[in-house]
Amino acid sequence: MAININLDLMLVKKNMSLTELSEKVGVTLANLSVLKKNHAKAIRFSTLNGICKALNCQPGDILEYVDETQITKQEN
């Protein structure tokens, strides 16, 4: 996936646990875990809105674009 989720980083920065975030956003812990592990296929605007509100951050702080082709070139 070319989009990375930096949720764990933001949680450390804001000193918040995943359980606490799930309670504030209203998303299950399992779903947040899927999101954190970068296994999610899509994210709703409402969820993103809730996370940004709870963590007091911008979507760009959570989502990061990584060019996969450049990574594979560097690896080769």
Next chain:
Amino acid sequence: MTETNDIGKLPSIKAISIVISWFYYLGWVAFGLITILFTVLYITDNNVKFINLPISISYEENLDKIPPDFLNSDSKYQVVGVEKIKLHTNNEGGFSFTLIMPVLLISGLLWILYIIRKFIRTVKEGHPFSRDNPRRIRMIGFIVMISSPVIAAVQYIYAYQYIYMLDFPHAEIRVEPDISLMTIFLGLILFVIGHVYELGVKLKEENDLTI
């Protein structure tokens, strides 16, 4: 997830599950019984019956009189009927053919029932959109599609073994395999349903992984 769990609790699903299970176990019983029955028949009677061969016998139109009796007393092969003849044989080939046909049919049926049971189990457990189910539907389609040509091929092979033994004056004897186009068509439809179901599974996965 709760919606799919509810589907598993539906009385119709439970009823189908019970019926399929019964057919599945009856199929195994029939499988065993047929093998035993035919073996016993062969040993005790030395005469295996009910061989349907796709042989057609046709007479010329200008022939005055069709022989009234098709039975040839000198031959060990008694011919009954004209369009679809039955041979009462007492040789090895007849026995194996008589055994092969029901074994083939029941094996196919049991295979289909086994797949349907697995499919229904996933529905009852609340995850009908598992990745294995489209493959299962396609497999049923494949079995249904090949069943008719396979049976016709077996009939064809055996019919050619017996056709030279038949002697009817002024008659044309042909082997005409009976391939059911309906089952082939049904198999193709199941193939298409399997592919559509696979798309549904992909959509479900995408929906589940949307946070």
